[in-house]
Amino acid sequence: MRRQTKTLVFFAALAVSSVLAFGNAVYAWSESKDFRVAREAVDSLKNDCEELEGKRSELLADHDEDHQLVKAVEDEILALAKQYPSLLAEAHEQLAKDIQACDAIIAKYLEQGMKRTDEKVTELESQKNELEQTLTHYPLNVVAPETYAEIGRAFLRVTEDMLQGDETPAEEWSASFAGKESGDLRVIKIEGVPFRFHWASPGSFMMGSPGTERGRDLDEFLHKVTLSSGFWMLETEVTQLMWESIMEDNPSEFEGANLPVECVSWEDCQKFVAKLNELGFAPAGARFALPTEAQWEYACRAGTTTPFPWGGVLNGDKANCDGRYPYGTDVEGKYLGKTAPVGSYSANPWGLFDMNGNVWEWCEDWYGDYPSSGSTDPRGSATGTLRVLRGGSWNHNAQRCRSAYRLYFVAGRRHGNVGFRLSLVPNN
Numbered sequence: 001m002r003r004q005t006k007t008l009v010f011f012a013a014l015a016v017s018s019v020l021a022f023g024n025a026v027y028a029w030s031e032s033k034d035f036r037v038a039r040e041a042v043d044s045l046k047n048d049c050e051e052l053e054g055k056r057s058e059l060l061a062d063h064d065e066d067h068q069l070v071k072a073v074e075d076e077i078l079a080l081a082k083q084y085p086s087l088l089a090e091a092h093e094q095l096a097k098d099i100q101a102c103d104a105i106i107a108k109y110l111e112q113g114m115k116r117t118d119e120k121v122t123e124l125e126s127q128k129n130e131l132e133q134t135l136t137h138y139p140l141n142v143v144a145p146e147t148y149a150e151i152g153r154a155f156l157r158v159t160e161d162m163l164q165g166d167e168t169p170a171e172e173w174s175a176s177f178a179g180k181e182s183g184d185l186r187v188i189k190i191e192g193v194p195f196r197f198h199w200a201s202p203g204s205f206m207m208g209s210p211g212t213e214r215g216r217d218l219d220e221f222l223h224k225v226t227l228s229s230g231f232w233m234l235e236t237e238v239t240q241l242m243w244e245s246i247m248e249d250n251p252s253e254f255e256g257a258n259l260p261v262e263c264v265s266w267e268d269c270q271k272f273v274a275k276l277n278e279l280g281f282a283p284a285g286a287r288f289a290l291p292t293e294a295q296w297e298y299a300c301r302a303g304t305t306t307p308f309p310w311g312g313v314l315n316g317d318k319a320n321c322d323g324r325y326p327y328g329t330d331v332e333g334k335y336l337g338k339t340a341p342v343g344s345y346s347a348n349p350w351g352l353f354d355m356n357g358n359v360w361e362w363c364e365d366w367y368g369d370y371p372s373s374g375s376t377d378p379r380g381s382a383t384g385t386l387r388v389l390r391g392g393s394w395n396h397n398a399q400r401c402r403s404a405y406r407l408y409f410v411a412g413r414r415h416g417n418v419g420f421r422l423s424l425v426p427n428n
Contacts, residue, residue, distance in 0.1 A: 032101070035094035042087045042138070045080055050257075052077045074148040081151050085142040092138040095131065102128045167194070173283035177426060178230050182302070183350040186232065188424075190281045191245040197232035197424055198351045200299050207297050208370060209404035213307055215327065220404045224374035225294050232424035233291065233299045236260070236342035236353045237361065238272070246275055253416035258341040260359045260419040266290075266387045266411040269362050269420045282424065290364040291423040293388045293406075294378050300391070300403045302350040307402045309348040309356070314398035319345055319357030325397035339394050339416075356401045359419035360389040367408035386410060393417035 031039070056073045063070055106124050114121050145151045168186040179186070179199025188195045208222040237260035244250050244257075251263040264272075269290060276288045291299065306312050307327065308319070315333030316323020320340040323333025343353045355361075365380025365388045380388065386408035392401030395417050399405070409418070 032094060032098050035091065035098050038087070038091035038094045042084075042091050045084060045087055049077055049080050052080070078145065078148045078151065082144045085144050088138045088142055089140055092135065092140055095135050095138060099128060099131045099135065102131060170283070173286075177283065177286055179232070185235075185351065188281060188283075190242075190276065193242055193245045195242065195422070196235040197422075198235055198299075200227075200231050200233055200295070200350065202227055202230045203298075205298050205301060205303075206305065207294060207404075209307070209402070213402070213404070215399040215402070216404065217406070219369065219406055221370045221372075223370055223372070225298070225378060226374070226376045227294065227298055228377055229426055229428075231291070231295055231426075233295070233350075233352055234422040234424075235347075235351060237359055237419045237421045239342055243272065246279075247272060251414070254339045256341065259339050260342055260354070262339060262359050262416050262419045263414045264362075264419060265414045266362045266409075268414070273422070276422075285427055286424055287427055289423050289425050290362055290420060292379055293363040293365045293390065295423055296361065296363050296390050297403060299350065299352060300348065300355040302348045302352065304349065304403075307404070309403065310346070314356070314401060316398070319354070319392070319398075319401055320394045321357045321392055321398050321401045322395055323398065325399070327398035327402070336394060355391055356403065357392050358394055359391070359417055360393045360407060361391045362418070362420040363388040363390055367406070389418065 052073055056070060056077070059067070059070050059073065102124060106121060106128070109118070109121050109124070110116070116122070116125070167189045172186070179201070182199055182201045182203075184199040186197050186199070188197065204224060204226040206222055207225040209216040209220040210222055213220075239257065240250050240252055240255070240259055240261045241257040243261040243264075250261070251268070252259065252261050253263050273288050273290060276282065282288055300309065302309055308314055310318055311328075313326075313328035314321065314323075315326030315329055315331055316335060317333050320336055322335045324335050326332055340354075340358055342358070345354065345357070347353045348355055363380075366382070366384030367386040367388045368381030368384055371378065387410070389407040389409060390405070392398075392405060400407070
């Protein structure tokens with residue numbers, strides 16, 4: 001696969017950030033038609049720029065940077081980039097109106113005698129906060145570039161603002177590896193790409209599924225698990241942008257910087273993890289790893305006990321799966337037939353996206369039977385021939401996306417529905 005050019009990475013980063021920013025708001029608030037039109041115009045321009053950058057990359061395989069064909073594509077990209085500030089401003093203005101409308105409804109409820117603690121008011125306040133967060137992803141201070149060479153600099157502030165803010169200072173890591181409570185966020189920038197991690201506090205939970213859970217398998221024996229050490233879990237599946245920034249290739253079947261990397265084997269993932277650790281990106285006293293199966297389910301459930309973190313129903317509306325085969329309902333839903341951009345669906349209570357659906361995620365463990373009683377810090381079977389995957393995927397039915405569902409493959413298997421996410425754990 002071809003490697004992206006630096007300018008393409010900027011536009012790819014913009015795509016990642018806008019999906020992460022808007023993922024929750026799109027499900028929490030019925031956006032106005034005017035904002036939807038403005039947002040789609042911004043997204044369309046970014047997609048067009050990314051496609052042209054891909055074309056430029058292909059030309060550079062046969063021509064130098066001064067070739068007239070390369071320059072012609074650069075002129076097209078520049079023309080689009082000059083429109084970007086005005087499109088952002090239009091989206092900003094329309095979203096600000098949506099926020100005002102939300103505020104007006106809250107005020108109306110309060111005038112009718114509702115309290116701020118009432119469910120309707122608190123839900124609207126939450127939606128308003130999400131919209132205000134999304135508003136920061138349509139800044140008004142972007143300066144249009146004058147030349148192709150200035151595009152990266154012109155968009156740098158946007159990508160840094162939109163790509164999840166500042167890196168967590170080293171002092172905060174050295175003061176304490178642990179977060180204060182589950183869901184706390186810390187950011188590590190690796191080769192300029194932010195990796196967002198959420199804290200999972202030490203604790204106990206019931207791993208597996210109860211006998212009453214519809215569609216459960218026999219290997220989901222319900223048992224108590226205690227995790228004596230907390231850990232950090234990557235907010236999203238490892239994206240193609242993250243993968244390329246380290247491995248300098250892209251094995252994925254569905255290409256897109258903000259899509260999860262897939263077609264990666266367990267062995268490929270271990271090479272990625274090893275390279276991150278060798279390059280010294282982990283905080284002192286910590287290391288990157290694949291999550292254990294117990295860590296994965298603990299983080300996926302995030303304190304919940306239902307088949308999915310949001311409840312007992314899925315038909316493709318809350319996670320990317322084959323919605324034609326729903327769970328907990330007879331209503332058939334969507335089947336995208338491909339991976340979705342990370343963060344396209346709402347996060348779980350600890351801020352983690354796509355733990356259910358999109359792509360299967362490799363875990364550290366060998367596959368084997370669960371223990372017949374409770375366990376502390378389990379790491380799966382001591383030996384085996386198959387590695388564990390969790391979470392379900394875009395081309396599997398909703399039943400397989402349950403938090404308790406287990407899958408297993410040989411460590412060398414690659415497929416367009418298999419990816420992974422990172423954990424960050426103490427060295428001990």
